Amino acid sequence: MPERHRLTRFNAWRNASWLSTCCVILASLSFQLSASTEALKAPYNSYYSPPIPTNPALILQHRQHYLSAKEALRRGQKVNYRKYRDRLHGYALADYLDFFELNKRLRRLPFQDVDAFLEAHPNTYMGDKLRQRWLHQLARNNRWTEFLAYYDANVANTTSLQCRALLARHKTGDSTALDEVAPLWTVEHSQPKECDPLFKAWIAAGSRTQALNWERFNLAMSAGNRTLARYLAKSLEGQQKDLAQLHLEIYSHPQRIRQRHRFQQQSPAMQTIILQGLTRYARRDPITALNEWGRYDAQQLFDDQQRLATQQQLAMQLVKKGHQNSADKLVANIPQITSEKVTEFLIRDALKQQDWAKIYRYLRHLPEQDQHAEKWLYWRARALEQLSITDPEFPRPEEIYQQLAMERGFYAFLAADRLGRGYQLSDRPVTPTKDVLLAIANHPATIRARELKAVNDHLNANREWLYMTSRFNREEEHIAAAKLAHQWGWHHKTITSMASAKSWDDLRLRFPLAYNKQVFSSAQKQQVSPLLLFSIARQESAFAEQAASPAGAMGLMQLMPGTARYTAKKAGIKYRKSDLFKADTNIQLGSFYITELLNRYQGNRILAAAAYNAGPHRVDRWLKSSANNLPHDVWIETIPFKETRKYVQNVLAYSVIYGYRTGTTPAMLSPLEQNKTL
Template identity: 25%
Template structure:
């Protein structure tokens, strides 16, 4: 699954029919890694005679390792490394000299020893494995360790060679080194980087404390950062900076986090607002209360705390409104408008504007949608979702020419908002001609890349996380034609996640047979026919669930193409009369899609045929979609499926529904050869009471 992570005021447990990837995880990466395996069948016929030659080249470079003694050594080393034990890797390394996977085993042998490593140890590794992904991986780890040690001499020697440069904690340590060894005031560069990290992080917090101790970060700037910690519910991190504040700050910050209502009511009963540190602590307490009880927070802001500065009131009100929007409270849109009135010049941040748009959509306040969607800053302003909703607001407010121009800017047949924009322009969703297959020689050339060969060998051993990292590292700097050929290497090896995801990077067109591969046609078509679930919907859901990896098992225990939990699989098997079902059959392709499609059919029945609600129920459990539909709108008329999907409060599920339905729309076009409509698939979402009147309970 794909997810974006935002803090939620609620806590969820997994739906019993699904694996649950909690929002606090790095779900985008975790779900990608969880979908990988090496089982499957070829999704497409070979495009040319030379394509099989490229496949042969891969096999020649990466001989079968599963069941081989060498392969077992590598698997044992990986499993031990995951437990923090380097010994199996250290013992295996002499027997793997010259092997394709030797650098990885060497990495697993040394990385757990970081705390006792020396610069000489690192240098020996660098000399042994130059120009490899694992060297840059170890370089990243070593820089973090050197920063922790405050060993700035060695840090300065290693850091210039760091290739990935994607770790903000390394960047913060680099700024701390510059400040401490070169006397450069790096506070201007550090503050936005530090603030952008939800937890602060070891490197950024260390650099901030160094600059605070020298007076390069002011008390005001520190209080602003503590407010951000409170907005992100990172109270322990906030307490860590109490020593840089006046005496009594620790107790005050702790009270603001633990008992905010008492602190706020004490201030409300006094005749005058506090000043200095007590004023700052009151703001922290109100931010915390805004998360816990947005309604009471807004009442206090509008009645008792009118003497706070416009900026302070707006900051608190926006947070309360965002919390209300996440809880789908009906007054959230009103609170956003009131926050805006408190200080029209205050910018609440892009993540808050997202929920401002969503809350306004629920109550169809198109003026507020227009205002919020035009206030995004930076790259967020160019995101297709906010362009689409801004265009919809322009249309609703009587500006059709402006709306048409915006829709045309993002229209496409393969992305969710691109499809919506295409239909908003009055056109059906039709697929352009596929790109021609990559040339056989180009595929062969990519198959010869050591990084891709290493990644495929790791896949063969079910060592997925390192395989993904090395594959993506190797794609750096490739042009679109080379990426297209690399995608074909993965397709030919039946590694569908890399086949699909790599193909999505290709510019200038789409190779439909790569990007929307359709393996297991017989089994999926039979399951669709037996249950009545639309075949394209099944394909769209499986593409998002497992990327067609048949034998995959998630960290939570979900299995197979449709990622079924064992208990749910047993329940569905009993319901449909599959008397010969045993748990070991859960990863069998035919069995898995039969059970999964039957469960999906039950969800569709429960939700009146709504694919949007059924997809949400498949991901988050069968009870939540009804609550999301009715929260704040129990007696309201139907809302569009697009607005329902936009307001799903769990990031993973919100993105999941959009991807599944956009996938299904493409698959329907491929399967039928006819134009399609995403808007029809989304449909209208009516009151849940009517939808569930005759539905049976689901696990």
């Protein structure tokens, strides 16, 4: 069918589907939205609200004075700062101004002011943070006696301060301090620069032995930290130095493992070098590495664990390079595959080949506990179906599907689809006791976190919340915190608090209809399902508006700035990078981008979601590799990236849950998605 005709049919289906979905959703939401609007109008009037002023005008005035004082402090305007600070008596964030102001003066060593603040704020985020910064300042000033007086190991629990505490003890005459340095030094990574003076004193005392040097060198090599390993190799002597240089050489040039005359020595160190060289060489040329392994295995006295680990790695690399027969022969001679990573890799490779006998055989290689994980039970049932065989534990595959379909999740929904049944959502609301709710609501950290969020200090709001919740002892406390966060519209904290409580079945809290106005507006404009937009935002950021990933993705729908810039230009939306932290802009751009991907893949959400996460160029490459030959469930399971695989599964499953949350009952997969091979 010509491309334009396929798109016309898809757009007609999508428009009809979108309209029917939205009509039902909007009807079911009308009551919910009106109720939530009333809650927002009076956020301080609920029975568990904290004891802070209930006059909205006074609250706004306090917040404005706080922001003015903070800005004056930043500019060094002491008179203005004091003017606004004096107007904040009783305000929850007044102490934060004192905290900021005192931090600016730590270089002057204001002992009395620090003592007063620490005494007034025990067991708080501000108090602990000030103590940490104060200790660093005392160390920089070589005030070691005072350092020890303020040091609290429970608060100053960073590596930097641990090093400085040992140095303080050493400087003040504690002869045992250097005896505790070795565990801090003997690690696979470089320690903070604050540890350097301690390590220098320790080395000068002759405490760094060749045995410790060699131990740390091997730790660094195992972690792939060659920079540290090269540095450590310079301190080694004799045979250990020669072995270290050989190890570094083989790491960089693993093909030299074929020079077998250089690896004749029988020792654990040489065996480590050989095995690392072989496994690294196997990434380039697994057939030659396999042949070399046979020769070295006959020469060296490897133990059973080393032999098994190496064979499993070789098998995985053989499969990656397409040497299936060689991998099968090697695996057949392995008594037991003990690596879960290798087993899962072999299962997924067999799925790509749709070799169901091999799939079933590898599934039985998994540890007993893993065999009963939902995903592997599902594939066990699929293999039994395809092979028309019985299983010692499950005579019929339908029994597995029936067991899975009682749960909530991706594999459970797949199983229900195969049985032709509806989904089990298992929505069980949880309610903490009123006493616990009141205790958490009235906790000073809760009040501070709420106000910090209100003045857009998201960083410190998150820190206050984390400080408080990390000290909870009961699941009920986390649930109470989730309830409070939900009332405030702090959706990310609602979700994370429920996870901390290991409370998985209150779907209203775990899957909030967050930013529903923006979601429905964008869904209507792009004619895309709002359920998909909710699901992507829930998966991408758990509705954290200020989320920023290490890779640079930003905001609710985790858009990369380059993608956002391109999308904004194409959509005609005004855009600045900082706008990605605004819900309106982020959802507009994210919805436009996912719609573009849906159009690219003829409405297939499996492919669009994979492309949203990993990029369309990768999805196109994966489709080319699979040659339109794989069922939808197999294609998803064999996505090469674990993150993308889980991402697609979650987005599809979350769409079902958001359908339930909005009063609809959609299938997880459309007929198009179910029936098309990929």
